Amino acid sequence: MSAPAPTLPAKLRPLAPVSWKTPIMLSVIGLLSLVFFGFAGSEQSATFGISTGGDVFTLPDLVVPGIATGIVLGLGMCVLAGYSIFLAREHRPTPGWVPMVFAALFIFAFLVWVVSGARTPQISLAGLIAGSVTLAVPLVFGSLSGVLCERAGVVNIAIEGQLLGGAFSAAIIASVTGSPMLGLLAAAVAGALVSVVLAIFSIKYVVNQIIVGVVLNVLVSGITGFLFTTVMQEDPELYNSPGRLPVIDIPGLSAIPIIGPILFRQSIVGYLMYIAVAAVWIGLFKTRWGLRVRAVGEHPKAADTLGIKVNTTRFVNVVLGGAIAGIGGSFFTLVAIDSFTKEISGGRGFIALAAVIFGRWNPIGAFFAALLFGFADNLQSILTIIGTPVPSQFMAMLPYVVTVFAVAGLVGKSRAPAADGEPYVKG
Amino acid sequence: MSPSELSPGAPPPTHANTINEQQHGIWVKITQGPGLVSVLAVFVALVLGGLLIAATDAKVATTAGYLFSRPSDFFSALWAAGTDSYVSLFQGSIYNSRQGFAPFLETLTVSTPLICAGLGVALAFRAGLFNIGAQGQIIIGSIMAAYAGFAWHLPFGLHLLVVIFMGVIGGAVWGGLVGLLKARTGAHEVILTIMFNYVALYFLDFLLNTKAFQRPGETNPISPILDPSAVFPALPGSRLHLGFVMAIGLTILVAWILNRSTIGFEFRAVGANPAAARTAGVNVARSTILVMAIAGALAGAAGVAQVAGTEQVLTAGIAASLGFDAITVALLGRSTPWGTFFAGLLFGAFRAGAVTMQISTGTPIDIVLVVQSLIVLFIAAPPLVRAMFGLNRKSKNKPPKTPKHAAPAPAAPASQGGGA
Structure with a gap:
């Protein structure tokens, strides 16, 4: 080169x-x-x-x-x-x-x-690809959250909690107000709230970021599970029937074979996904703001010397990431199925984390990694239907095995931002 | 020992003055030390959990409707909602008049795997490694132990030992593999252990659908019951089994490893400062592999306690959320062996009592997750807890951060000198 x-x-x-x-x-x-x-x-x-x-x-x-x-x-x-x-x-x-x-x-x-x-x-190849994109939607949002946080130097293990919090608030707010759009907004707020806790503990109180992330996942799982049993199950009609976001079909374009359905026949969450990927990529790599964020993630001391407010930048990024993951969580309750159940995110936050790493901390890389994992997920269910010799569990393992290979450097080397996970204390 | 006593230039202190300063020293020790923060953290978490219970209580909601006309109704309902749940939690975990101390035996049973796996997480913490993989290590351990338990038919006594050995080896391999990958390639152990958890989970799911593991004539994913010779002897009339004694033994063993053995010293040295440890002649790679293998072995022992003690059968949910609970147990126990032991007992009591609580007051078990995670959050941030109780004012006079940062600096040259 x-x-x-x-x-x-x-x-x-x-x-x-x-x-x-x-x-x-x-x-x-x-x-x-x-x-x-x-x-x-x-x-x-x-x-x-x-x-x-x-x-x-x-x-x-x-x-x-x-x-x-x-x-x-x-x-x-x-x-x-x-x-x-x-x-x-x-x-x-x-x-x-x-x-x-x-x-x-x-x-x-x-x-x-x-x-x-x-x-x-x-x-059906078209069905396989369209299904893969659908399953990848929460993964993409979750991995964008991971990219935003980790590029600023905060490890985000709490993606799972952000997705789950988003899914829960979307369901309950959309049910009570009768408006899925308000549910979408509530999902972003809930994701951001989880992030605020992550930011306060890891930035202000300098608690180990991984500890906070792990504990937050348990906390959100506990709170949503508790409220699901005590509130939602008491009156599912009132609290747990959010209704779905409509699928917006762009006439003409959506009839193109294979790419039509995945690009032009999506719910608003699906379109937001493409916008978010592009926005985060442009933001991180083409703007002054992005340069500063990356500087904070790579060398906070140097960034601080140049007058960038390290911890403020981190705080903003973590909260922004949480809001994005929250929107991804609304996919579960407003697009996929129209009700909330316990643990509805089912570990997808961790697959999103895997996508961050496999995508080398790059929004576009993470997008394609998430698509690959969505593909594996969808293929697994299709293969079970048509009856193949491969046990479905091995297909389900694929994202995790691929990630182990990626972090171990067997398929190219993925390197985290240098100050990822390091708290920054001035002085 | 107050500094004014020692400084020669200062005027001789009066008697009263000395006592005052001594008391102040004790006060600082109590309020700034970890003990009080732990107690307060548990207290705050319980109060917040109680508020969450009360907020969703029907009676609290109705009395809130006429809060301003009769506030006493509201507050008594609030108090009742919170305390009723905790009282039944206590009755389900420690003592009640009907069963005597039988619930406490259940608490010990439930805490057995928590203690074992918690020790694994704590040991890795001390070596500076974040072992989120207890879940996967428990699963692999219980797969191996269960297979030895139902497929091999060995004489009484020997069989149980083989089952324990297989479970421990299974966990050690699964943990050691992470250590090996980390030592060889520098991959982050958090990511590796999370991914290994899911691989183990799907592997278990796969095995339970194969001929070798599925119970004959059964369509559900469940293994045959373990041989009577392969399970821990239990105390008559309860589920408490000899595995709890194993947990005590492992606690003593880990305490010995950490505080008395050479490898334990190496683990702590690597945890405190890997670069300095390397300079001092510690083989960091070997240490990493070893500590992850031992951590995995401890989690494997938790798997043994599950299949050869509590459950006596292998199911897809054999590890439940034990691996994640183990992290909170280790954090609450501040990564010391006996701290982990008692934290395991506390969370075991929550788990055991929550079942009774759900039956008698209808409070969902999930409240345990909330309280448990709040405890750990607060313990991890002592300044926050102290601020809540107004204990911070005393420490504002002296800069609290200086000693924290100064501490590692002299450590590095000292050990470099030792290595040269």
């Missing part, structure tokens, strides 16, 4: 240290895929439905034979792995597109393998 590299002939370039990690990983996965998805694949063909009823033009179903596709994709992965080995021998690093193409081939090979091995080897 260094500037003078292209001008020098290859022989004169200084030798880079050889990293064999990527080539070895790719080779192992490539060969395993070739054997398992190819030679040991299913003899059935996999059918992927692409169009849905409401589309403007209909594309034919994609039908691919199990074994042949597995072998072709497996060979493709092996070629990429070979290219990576070749580069490593030449002391050149593997470019970023290689693992990406590799991952795409792997996912497709895996899909063909599981679907062709199922009792009914047929799934």
